[in-house]
Amino acid sequence: MSQPSHLTDSEAWRFVGSGTVFLETGSAGRRPGQGRRRATTPNEDHYLVLTARRLRNMNATLLQQHLRSATGTTVSTQTVRNQLHGVGLYARRPIVCVRFTSRHRRDRRERATEHMN
Numbered sequence: 103m104s105q106p107s108h109l110t111d112s113e114a115w116r117f118v119g120s121g122t123v124f125l126e127t128g129s130a131g132r133r134p135g136q137g138r139r140r141a142t143t144p145n146e147d148h149y150l151v152l153t154a155r156r157l158r159n160m161n162a163t164l165l166q167q168h169l170r171s172a173t174g175t176t177v178s179t180q181t182v183r184n185q186l187h188g189v190g191l192y193a194r195r196p197i198v199c200v201r202f203t204s205r206h207r208r209d210r211r212e213r214a215t216e217h218m219n
Contacts, residue, residue: 141177142169142185149173150182151189161193162186 142150146169153168154160160168162179165186170176186192 141181142175146173146175147185150185151191154186154191 149172150165150169154165162182165182166177166179169182183193
């Protein structure tokens with residue numbers, strides 16, 4: 103049994119014990135088609151990513167509704183988030199801060215020159 107695959111007998115029996123895939127294919131890889139089916143097609147995934155990049159202010163709920171109206175595919179908001187996380191897009195909030203006026207800048211410059219040494 104170990105001759106065609108160049109494995110020792112113990113390695114070959116370890117694969118045989120884990121299932122019949124090794125006996126059928128000579129490889130311990132997974133068979134295609136196992137697991138849950140994807141909720142979106144690759145084209146829909148691409149559409150989601152493009153929409154998220156073009157319309158930066160849309161959250162997962164709005165993207166879900168946008169996908170449903172464009173393609174008719176209904177997915178959960180978590181599916182949308184997972185897909186966007188897969189390509190490196192995450193939810194962000196804008197930082198709320200006080201805008202500097204010219205007076206703020208002048209006061210800071212004066213303070214900096216006073217305390218330079």
